[in-house]
Amino acid sequence: MMNQEWELEQDRLDEVKEKLQEKIAELEPEVAQLYGQASNIRKHFWEEVSVNTSTDEDFEETFFSINQQAAILSERERTHEKRKQQYKSLKRLVQSPYFGRIDFKEDGSNEVEQVYIGLSSFLASDGMNFLVYDWRTPVASLYYDYSPGPATYSTPGGNIAGNMELKRQYQIKDGELMNFFDASVTIGDSMLQEVLGQGANNQMKSIVATIQKEQNAIIRNDSSRMLIVQGAAGSGKTSAALQRAAYLLYKHRERLTADQIVLFSPNPMFNSYVSTVLPELGEENMQQTTFQEYLAYWLGTTMKLEDPFDQIEYVLTQEASVGYEARMDSIRYKASEGFLHALRHYAVWLNKEGMLFKDIRFRGTDLITAEQMANQFYSYDPTVRLANRVALLQEWLMKELRKAARKEQQADWVDNELNYLDTEQYSAAYSETLRKFQREEELFDVSERYAKAIDRMNKFANQGEDDVFDFSEQQEELLRQMIVKEHFKPLRGIVKKYKFIDLNGLYAQLFNEEAFAYGVMTDGEDVPVNWPGVCMETKMKLGRQELFYEDATPYLFLKELIEGSRMNTIVRHIFVDEGQDYSPFQYAFLKKLFPNARMTVLGDFGQAIFTQSSKLQGGDSPLVHLYGEENTTLIPLLRSYRSTKENVEFTKAMLPGGEDIIPFNRQGIKPLITIAGSRELLQRQIARDIESFQADGHTSIAIITKTAAESNEAYESLKQRGITGINLVTRETLTFESGIMVIPAYLAKGVEFDAVLIYDASAEVYGRESERKLFYTACTRAMHRLNLYMTGEWSPYLQTLNPALYEVQALE
Numbered sequence: 001m002m003n004q005e006w007e008l009e010q011d012r013l014d015e016v017k018e019k020l021q022e023k024i025a026e027l028e029p030e031v032a033q034l035y036g037q038a039s040n041i042r043k044h045f046w047e048e049v050s051v052n053t054s055t056d057e058d059f060e061e062t063f064f065s066i067n068q069q070a071a072i073l074s075e076r077e078r079t080h081e082k083r084k085q086q087y088k089s090l091k092r093l094v095q096s097p098y099f100g101r102i103d104f105k106e107d108g109s110n111e112v113e114q115v116y117i118g119l120s121s122f123l124a125s126d127g128m129n130f131l132v133y134d135w136r137t138p139v140a141s142l143y144y145d146y147s148p149g150p151a152t153y154s155t156p157g158g159n160i161a162g163n164m165e166l167k168r169q170y171q172i173k174d175g176e177l178m179n180f181f182d183a184s185v186t187i188g189d190s191m192l193q194e195v196l197g198q199g200a201n202n203q204m205k206s207i208v209a210t211i212q213k214e215q216n217a218i219i220r221n222d223s224s225r226m227l228i229v230q231g232a233a234g235s236g237k238t239s240a241a242l243q244r245a246a247y248l249l250y251k252h253r254e255r256l257t258a259d260q261i262v263l264f265s266p267n268p269m270f271n272s273y274v275s276t277v278l279p280e281l282g283e284e285n286m287q288q289t290t291f292q293e294y295l296a297y298w299l300g301t302t303m304k305l306e307d308p309f310d311q312i313e314y315v316l317t318q319e320a321s322v323g324y325e326a327r328m329d330s331i332r333y334k335a336s337e338g339f340l341h342a343l344r345h346y347a348v349w350l351n352k353e354g355m356l357f358k359d360i361r362f363r364g365t366d367l368i369t370a371e372q373m374a375n376q377f378y379s380y381d382p383t384v385r386l387a388n389r390v391a392l393l394q395e396w397l398m399k400e401l402r403k404a405a406r407k408e409q410q411a412d413w414v415d416n417e418l419n420y421l422d423t424e425q426y427s428a429a430y431s432e433t434l435r436k437f438q439r440e441e442e443l444f445d446v447s448e449r450y451a452k453a454i455d456r457m458n459k460f461a462n463q464g465e466d467d468v469f470d471f472s473e474q475q476e477e478l479l480r481q482m483i484v485k486e487h488f489k490p491l492r493g494i495v496k497k498y499k500f501i502d503l504n505g506l507y508a509q510l511f512n513e514e515a516f517a518y519g520v521m522t523d524g525e526d527v528p529v530n531w532p533g534v535c536m537e538t539k540m541k542l543g544r545q546e547l548f549y550e551d552a553t554p555y556l557f558l559k560e561l562i563e564g565s566r567m568n569t570i571v572r573h574i575f576v577d578e579g580q581d582y583s584p585f586q587y588a589f590l591k592k593l594f595p596n597a598r599m600t601v602l603g604d605f606g607q608a609i610f611t612q613s614s615k616l617q618g619g620d621s622p623l624v625h626l627y628g629e630e631n632t633t634l635i636p637l638l639r640s641y642r643s644t645k646e647n648v649e650f651t652k653a654m655l656p657g658g659e660d661i662i663p664f665n666r667q668g669i670k671p672l673i674t675i676a677g678s679r680e681l682l683q684r685q686i687a688r689d690i691e692s693f694q695a696d697g698h699t700s701i702a703i704i705t706k707t708a709a710e711s712n713e714a715y716e717s718l719k720q721r722g723i724t725g726i727n728l729v730t731r732e733t734l735t736f737e738s739g740i741m742v743i744p745a746y747l748a749k750g751v752e753f754d755a756v757l758i759y760d761a762s763a764e765v766y767g768r769e770s771e772r773k774l775f776y777t778a779c780t781r782a783m784h785r786l787n788l789y790m791t792g793e794w795s796p797y798l799q800t801l802n803p804a805l806y807e808v809q810a811l812e
Ligand SMILES: Nc1ncnc2c1ncn2[C@@H]1O[C@H](COP(=O)(O)OP(=O)(O)OP(=O)(O)O)[C@@H](O)[C@H]1O
Pocket: 192, 195, 196, 205, 207, 210, 211, 212, 215, 231, 232, 233, 234, 235, 236, 237, 238, 239, 240, 604, 607, 641, 642, 749, 750, 751, 752, 780
């Protein structure tokens, strides 16, 4: 029986491969021509944002119409692109045409349909018969959601119910059938066992062949504005996110393109780690960025920004320094919803009083003073929103500048500049001036006058010498205008770029030591305990034109309350990975920045290593408040796939609430705790263990440290001990390489290794309760092997563990 089945499957595979080859041969000549044409993907999506000075609705509408035009224009390009894509996916299919099959009998029908599922659909030449169904088609969801028996799937036309008679998984490599299993006869998921048993890679893999039911729910969710996934370490959050992006691109292929999806990653290295998944699935990559990149784009030219890794280094290493407690208070407070409300109220208060401006000066004197600006500003109708008033003031300032420029034209310094010109220079400057004028907006006004001048000249030709028009006088006037205009250019720049607003002053004004004043400005917000310290730290940093990481987003938030919000209406989906690491502020920001986007947040509060973290679920989750409970779906993931059962049992035991985590049943070796009598012994043992891991065939090995300084120490000591090919990963590292690496825990977020060595797990290093999650994050990076080393007292997180969960060895 089995042999017969095997033959049938083999024959079918051969047939499909042959048809695929035929189709490839047919497309080849056409595609050869199209190659070399670069795809046209938008790189900096925020360059396309615009300032909103009117109502949100107005703007959305304008943008919508612009979008439509752009869509038509790019349609042609897309057709070419589709051809190339089709060709590429056929090439991929030939290697492995499908990975699954279900036999489905629809209720009321006598026929059993065989549905083969692969990376993309492939139709027989009659155009009717699906030889392979794309894994994202509605019918394919049966494969992920059901075991044989009654099953239902939904289509745009409604639900279809029936009976699944068979569910089969295939392993096809390089076009060869290696194996297949029927779900009804295999115990456990052997396919998944095999995939998870493999080594870690420096690139994330696609998981389409083994997507689990609860992951499928994330991938195919297409109704909620906000989808939150709270998932244990290694539960496949990032994997699900990437397959979800591929799913959305497929489902909405007529109107959604890859550049309308943006992924926010924890660091640039992570971007490189996940960048191959979508292309592997036959889709163009989505846009990937980090929040820091966004901050730097808008603030980086005027302020020196601290990044989140500087901040965490400070938090982890500077406990003994003066002002530490105040800074911690400050970080917590500035990430809170309370501060968000405070800033919103502050903008309302500024409508009545307190706006701060900067004098506009010219050649050493005040042209328009801050006081004049304030008077003008507060003369506008008080019901006009802050940003709109600023826009009015901006217009007024432009007008004032034009007035001042006219006055300035007769000034002595202009005479001086004119006098420097000899005849030749003079006429060259004149024609240059004219040319410039013709290019500029004010052309109308000037050319009108010029036309009049020509007119008068013509009259002069007719009327004789008496009525001589002094052409040189006109030339001079034009030149004077131009000279002043050139000198006023920076002033216009100040106005256009809102530099007449004292933003630093406005932000600093909030941090007036008097809690009472703060309450007045923010409609009664309370201040944190260490308020004077918070105020001092903040103002000191601002005074140096620098911003702490915790200040950068609120500062930008205030800037936008004043200047108008920037928004991008093109992007339709945002994915935020490691979502627990973002503050409520950052979420408020993303919501504002992408008004037309749905948000998918993936995270794990168990790995919340930053002080400003947000809870993902529960009544106090800022994420649930963002779009309201009715628009939010929460999907928990409790099964952990990355690590062996032994590793998961060990790590979950140190996490409060970890008892809910369910390890995938993959057997391995218990974590090993090595206690060394000295640092020397510890380092020597680490070097030995690395070699033995390598001998066992583990290619990706990470020595995980707490801080950058510890990383340096580990790196140097291993080099000295003759371990070669080690990469020291710092926050500047852009690509994720496999091999041996030394890496601080906060940079190892989201990635995984065959073997993890925790460089120093003693209480001296991981002693504070606040660092428990950092430790947990580090340990959960291990797929197969986890070793921990220490010289002194054990970290308290380990002391309380059941000794049956680990092995211990002591070195003297
Ligand atoms: N359904 C699946 N089939 C095969 N492999 C899977 C599946 N789900 C998860 N994995 C694997 O488990 C590992 C962890 O997945 P992933 O990195 O997506 O988890 P995560 O929840 O984002 O983890 P963390 O929060 O710890 O960063 C990866 O190697 C991934 O390929």
